[in-house]
Amino acid sequence: MKVPISWLKDFVDIDLPIEELVHRMTLAGLEVEQVRYVGLPLPEGKFEGHTSGHRQVETNITGLAWDPDKIVVGEVLEVMPHPNADRLVLCRLDDGQKEHIVLTGAPNLFPYKGEGPLDKPLKVAYAREGACIYDGHKPGLELMTLKRTKIRGVESNSMACSEKELGISDDHEGIIILDDDAPVGMPLVDYMGDAVFDIAITPNIARNANILGIAREVAALTGAELKEPSYDIAMDGPPIKGRVMLEIRNPDLNPRFVLGLIEGVKVAPSPYWIQRRLRLAGMRPINNIVDATNYAMLEIGEPLHAFDYDVLVKRAGGRPLTIFTRLAEPGERLTTLDEVDRVLDEFTVLVADKAGALSIAGVMGGAESEVNENTTNMLLEGAAWNFINIRRTIAAQKLSSDAAYRFERGVHPAMAERGVRRGLALVARLAGGIIAEGLVDEYPLPPVDPTIEITPNDVERLLGIRLEAEEMADILRRLAFVVEVDGQTLRATTPDHRLDIGQGVVGLADLVEEIARVYGFDRIPETQIADTIPPQYGNPLLEHEERVRDLLVGLGLQEVVTYRMTSPEREARILPPQAPPDDRPYIRLANPIASDRVVMRHSLLASVLEIVERNSRVRERISIFEIGPVYLVGENGGLPEEPLRLVIALSGPRAIPSWQGSDVEPMDFYDLKGLVDALFAGLQLRAVRHEPVEHPTFHPRKCARILLGEQQLGVLGEVHPKVVERYDLPGAPLVAADLDMAAILAIIPESHTVQSVPAFPPVLEDLAVVVDEDVPAGAVENVLWLAGEPLLVGVRLFDLYRGEQVGRGKKSLAYSLVYQASDRTLTDNEVVKIRAKVIKRLESELGAKLRD
Amino acid sequence: MLERLTELEDKALAELEQAAGQADLKAWKVKYLGRSAELATITAGLRDLSKEERPAVGRRANEVKNALEKAYEAHFESLRAETLDRSLREERLDVTLPGRSVSHGRVHPANQTLRQIYAIWAEMGFQIYLSREVESDEYNFTLLNMPEYHPARDMWDTFHTTEPGVLLRTHTSPGQIHVMRERAPEPIRVILPGMCYRYEQITARSEIQFNQVEGLAVGRHITFADLKGTLNAFARRMFGQEVRTRFRAAHFPFTEPSAEMDIECFICGGEGCQVCKRTGWLEILGCGMVHPIVLHNGGYDPQVFSGFAFGMGTERITMLKYGIEDIRYFWGNDLRFLEQF
Missing domain, CATH: 3.30.70.380 (Ferrodoxin-fold anticodon-binding domain)
Known part of the structure; x- marks a missing residue:
């Protein structure tokens, strides 16, 4: 969520330095991921965090400061042709001190070319010689300093800037034309310098995905007063009642629906200040009526949808206009604004009239009833939708929008009416027109705004701090809760713009969280747990596992940890080509990330051999092991067994050749057996024995199984030459053990007795x-x-x-x-x-x- | 006979003087003190001598034997000392020649970090509880206060399996429910380590599998202040006694209040660098008081019990600690990487 500080200041006074504000917001859960300075001076180096007195940067800072002496509001008095270039014009420009001739290629000045002195001079952002701005002609953001130069024989040392040149947006189509009220000669930074916070909106603070929401938080954190916008509007037109009917078929999916009507609007570009704020907030200006609805949404968080009223009247064919909200019929289709013809699911909620679907409720409008540059009468919708159903819809349609972003996180139904009123007021302000008297408002399912009882004891029990009831009440009131204090008990009623406060014990925890984060986590002390120590169980199996790990490391083996996702094809490599395939079912991923990682492995050996293969390119001698699970699905599916295996693999010479003459014979079965025996001896499992066995992965005559009593603990042997061939290995014999770690861990004795050291000679x-x-x-x-x-x-x-x-x-x-x-x-x-x-x-x- | 003994003694002593090495010495010993030496023959022949001669010859033979033995010992010692002296004087090694190579085993760096974390928490009374990796949707999400279609589910990019309701756990948090259901109503202090999975592109910064260590304390008097104290104690053990931390409000559906614990970037000392994205702080773990619904789902009455939980990705910690720039090194298992630990 991008929040220009100028917009924020519409609703709350901010006296703190920006950096301090960022610090407080971040600690209170409004994580400011970036501050982009658009004109205002950037902080110098580091600054104070309010908890520590320690100099500390806090967030990613970027942007461009506008030099107040060099970048000012100017006015273009006349646009004249360039003597030597058709694609350039010369402007006579007053910067408040004197007149300049400024050269520009901005296409939005061309309509004024050769008209002589302008009746209404154009206000522009004027950069004097020496100003540091972005180079508009280069991709990305590259700073440059304006210098005296000659372009096609005309001297140029200053310019009228585009948004890109000032770092407002990436728009370099033309120069900025400011609103008429811009005072000539005023430093531009004083007129419209800004800083944009990029705030991470987590699901629990969805209510703050708007300027007003952030302003409310800032007010709560700083103690400043929140200046709520007024929702009183002049409704001077004929009543809407009787002209538009409304019917909600599924109140659980659509608890509220509000319509307002404005007639006689004149579509035009929005004033510059609206366009600038929309751009800073990450939206593209379209025209005044669309911008007004978007502006209202960004401002108070209620997504609005505008219909061309005349289109709807025409569709009604002379009968009174009735708007329905209903579930889609089987196979019903709608072409949405993005010009996609969509087949709708049976759970999709639609806004419709008698002629058919008009929009996918809360997500995207239909193409036909969309407002356009010829619209004169506009019907404005504000509604509340079941957020889970919106989520299902956008998941099914693979569709998102700024409206859906908010509705899928939950918007309080009370906001529907406020949204329509704010939207109508803005349309009237930007595009003229007269607002019809009254609203059509169906509100079949108002939510209950929970009232929670909370005491200082509750806060102390969960936070470990003692607050006075009045202090708690003050914090909650700053967040717009209505609070009654009765002795030590607070009764706090949730304000009607938020849906995240639960009932009962959940609501209590919700309030404790609100109190904690506004009070400040940094003010909560550090204590050590005073509560009872729980019964101590330990984790014997893990302790055994760590012992195995230590023994193997002590025996000179390097541990590896591999990917647990693989593919059946990758695992098939541990079998010779003719061997019967592994036909046990796999845990299979529904959404694999890559075609060779589609299942959870059956074989740890297969994972480890891949690591041998990979390292054989860089290492002559490899002696590695891994302890890790495999995933075996039971007969009836469901959750798999995840038994631990232990794999050891040896390849290459017994020792690296050295000046002293080492044993550089390849490691063989007996090297491996020696390691395995040492492991079992170390685990006090001395009664294990080896028996010849055939196993498809191993040489049929060079493979043993390890037994303790009748229990098989695994196999070891020389890997079958036809298996070795399936790997890219340098041909050295490869020996490996694949052991049932789970079985071994279960039989490792907890302790053993020691024999006396003999006193007599052997x-x-x-x-x-x-x-x-x-x-x-x-x-x-x-x-x-x-x-x-x-x-x-x-x-x-x-x-x-x-x-x-x-x-x-x-x-x-x-x-x-x-x-x-x-x-x-x-x-x-x-x-x-x-x-x-x-x-x-x-x-x-x-x-x-x-x-x- | 007595003269013969004296002669023998003189001769032997004279010859001993000439013995220059161990071999000479050995030969001398055989010749004069051996079983078939003349002295031995004389001693053996004593009984053939007359009663009068016998004591004098016997005594003299004994004297000669003792003298020769003593001389031998002395000569042996001096020869040994001389040899040793020569070896100390003359023998030398090129100490710069390489030593004999030893096959050196190492624990994988991911597990080294886990062990360090286990040890710290063990000292604070937190035991290790392990649970499954392939989990039910119910344990991974629903019981953790994220019903189906809950927006918070978007915070995790989940690997689903073809079996409905079965997924790869996105965090070790399902273990919270498992351990609570197993132990309720006993108090709990556990850590829950293990591999977790996220549906992400594999890049230098993100992996599809990663180790997480979750922690859970449940009791009748556990507070957020305890959470801060406990986690700060951990941070000081893990990152050094001087480390500065901060707790900032955050959101996790299964805790409330929720916080992120940051530590001051130990790479730049808080001045801002690439690693901390120029914020001066490193996000280390998420934490909070266990949400009442989660306590309830675990079998604890949230009006009576409270608890805290936390979770951290441990490869990230290893990366920060060793300046590892690419998370793919962990499961790539290139020995040139692993052998550096």
Whole structure:
């Protein structure tokens, strides 16, 4: 919402510096996003914020100050042809000090060319030599200083300015022609210097999407008096009653409808001050009658709609004119002002006559009954509409307008009559005409303006400050509430321009908010919560998750966090081309932002592999992990499960080549397995085991699943070569683990017991056995543990050998074993016995032979 | 025999003088003190000597052995000291050669910030409550005082799913309802972190997914002054004890009164710069007193209970802290970015 301060001053006196006002408004919830100075001097550097005494800028400041000595009101006395150029004219111009000859190409002076001295001189914005203005011929805003120059043989050192040159608007079609009352020689900044606030209007302050609303807030914040406009107007024409009937069919959608009539208007351009204010407020001037309705809307917030009365009379075909508001009929159509032929929905409310639809209520008028330059009699509508229905309508029609912007946020029905009265007064002022006596006003559903009881205790309970009842009443009265004070109780009745105050406990909170923000959040003290400390539950699952994160980081892995939106095609890359596709249903976006982010992912592995792919261009060695959810839809749809997964991916050499000769072999399955085992050991989940398994993403013979008891915790393996091919990778083996983080988090023990450090020396010995190639090492180790218990406490495979010495189809496994008793030093005899037992069981269970 | 021992001693000591290194020393030890050395043979042969000779030879053999051992120890020590001395004098490293590289793991910067925030709030008694990302319209909007078609819904650009009434949460606020319904009527102090989603173009300044940390305190005596005190305590911990804050009125449908907390721009010190859009202030979080309808929807009687809530986007905080210019770095996961944390 753009608010010129000159317009604001129509309704409230402002003594504060602009910067101070901006500060107070911003803190009170009227966020001033920008101040654009249009003539008035910009603040120098920084300024005081009123709470702190600390120098502080507050908002984005922009604009152009008009030098009072160099930019003044001038008057063009005569427009003469340029001796050497058809497209230029020379003006004889008085700047209050002397006459100048000024050169211009402004087309709006051409009609006066060669007419001799003008009967009614033209008032213009005159910039003297040395004035700093924007260059009208360059795109954007580029400052320039007026210098003495010659154009086509005529000397020129000053100019009559366009709006663009003065930073009022981007209009450079012609020079500004001021209203006749402009005093010649007056500094232009004194005549019409301005500053425009751009204020963010949040939904709760929709009532302030107008100049009067902002003025009311300013009055409340500064203590100045609000000067409400008068809604009394001279109605000297024949009564409207009897000439226009009105019928509201759906009062819940249209609680009020008001019509006024003005006859004999003369359409013309608006005076300059109206045009300037409209432009500063972001609207385009059209003509005096359209401008009058827009001006009234910007000023008090009630959108108005003007009909050409004669068109309606003609459509009525001699019968009395009746206006209906009703729902659209099935398939009904209307061509709106924007010349779009629209099919209307069954919930669209229309303003219509007997001949059919005239406008989409509260949103946009129809083309046929629109006012135009030939209009002489005008019917002016002000109404109230159900804001939710307006929102449905503009969403369905993909249509918006300044009117809809306000109606979709809610406009109080009381404003309908004020709007029509203000609009009629402005039309009469700008375009002449006589206002018909009376209004046609149907008001079937007046809203209840809530009356709320509130006490200082309520304020103290919610804000933590103690205010006197009278102080509270004063704040509310400044916001136009009607307040009765009875001892400690206030009864505050909501003013009839706002719809945001609720009933009961909601209304109470609403009033507390109003009191707080006018009183000033900065004046509320800081305290620490004195209330009871709640029961402490902690979040064990998250604590476990953070432990996993710490362990993996400690193991040298870099954490990544990826996008959770993907596409089925992107995820399909983790399967070889021939594998059966993932046919589980996805959480699918109705409004995706991009064609490759259309669903919520099924696979964290797919997300992480994309990151491997991306980094493989810049990094030889990649070791990363992610903990994150996947989104799995249940059988019956609805909200998905969001189980956490953990993915680890390794690619590239074990170490980066270095001057000392590093192990630069590619990382393989066993690197990954070592990390995974270290993770589980760190989580005190020591009983996990690995079993070979087939999984489409992985090499069929180089993949394991991890089990704890019978519970599967995930898979790890070398990624299938046909999957690797689907990524842009430099060909190094890629190993990855995809683990069920949710399952792991659930089984991590809260604590564990620790073994005593042995007081007696261990016995160490090596044992090498030869087994058939297809006996897994895990089986050998398993037998070692079972046969060696309880004295066997350590088993470490230190050599794996295949070759001539052990024969074809065989392998030799060499273990370093540790025997240990907690209560004594083991004797040689005891060790010999265990060893014999271990060897015997290896022989009988696995056909192992002791290797000499 | 005694002469032989003396001879042996002299010879051995003379040879020891010549031993120049560890290897010589070792050989000497084997030769004169070893199991098959002459001295050992003499000692072993004592029993063959006559009763008269035996004590004198035995004593003398022992003396020689002790003398040789002592001399050996002394020589060993001096040799060791000499070696050490030489190594200290002569050996040196090029300390500018690179060290052996270590694979260095790091937590993602987004999670580093979350952890920092968790820790601060934990100390103030706020526990962590997690809730789902794919949410119902009811929890994301309706129960938070935004009925269907409410204008406030426009404040969030929402990703909807093809399942009616199911969307990606636009904020962590639905967790407020979940936790209240779970805990009512107990008092509550929680933070609600997690990933949220907004339908926006991905640019250097805006992302479709971002972490938010919401906070909620509900009790019988919680005030706006408590909100200010608590959030200022947080800001001082997060941004430094000297940080200045301000609270300005704002609008959120689920709080009333609502405020934005700004901190003084720590990049320009409040003078106005690009980062703070020349306002001198940085918007850090939204906050307010829990709206009575939200309390009611959570199962708390708003006439008896009150509460405050706040929410902040944490990637933005990370960006401000580290001067990160492009929010896309977070989920882009370029290791050249991640390895800087």
